[in-house]
Amino acid sequence: MSEQKNNPLHGLRLEDILIALVDRHGFKTLSQLIEIRCFFNDPSIKSSLKFLRKTPWARTKVEELYLETCQPEAFEWPSINGDKK
Numbered sequence: 001m002s003e004q005k006n007n008p009l010h011g012l013r014l015e016d017i018l019i020a021l022v023d024r025h026g027f028k029t030l031s032q033l034i035e036i037r038c039f040f041n042d043p044s045i046k047s048s049l050k051f052l053r054k055t056p057w058a059r060t061k062v063e064e065l066y067l068e069t070c071q072p073e074a075f076e077w078p079s080i081n082g083d084k085k
Contacts, residue, residue: 008071009063017066018048024070034061 031040036058038051052059
């Protein structure tokens with residue numbers, strides 16, 4: 001449980017993350033930001049969730065985009081000099 005303490009996604013469901021991204025960007029923009037077929041070929045929350053639950057690399061990309069755009073204060077930007085931005 002202690003490893004979840006610093007996880008900014010702890011307590012969030014994948015469905016909530018996806019809905020927030022769709023509300024913010026829409027499926028068209030999501031398909032441009034993350035090239036996943038379910039975002040541009042007859043997109044829906046249900047079909048996207050089904051794909052994301054079976055595809056770890058895609059889920060990771062969606063979670064990273066959520067942290068960058070919906071919770072930017074939770075995302076630690078990598079730095080060249082080792083400093084946080």
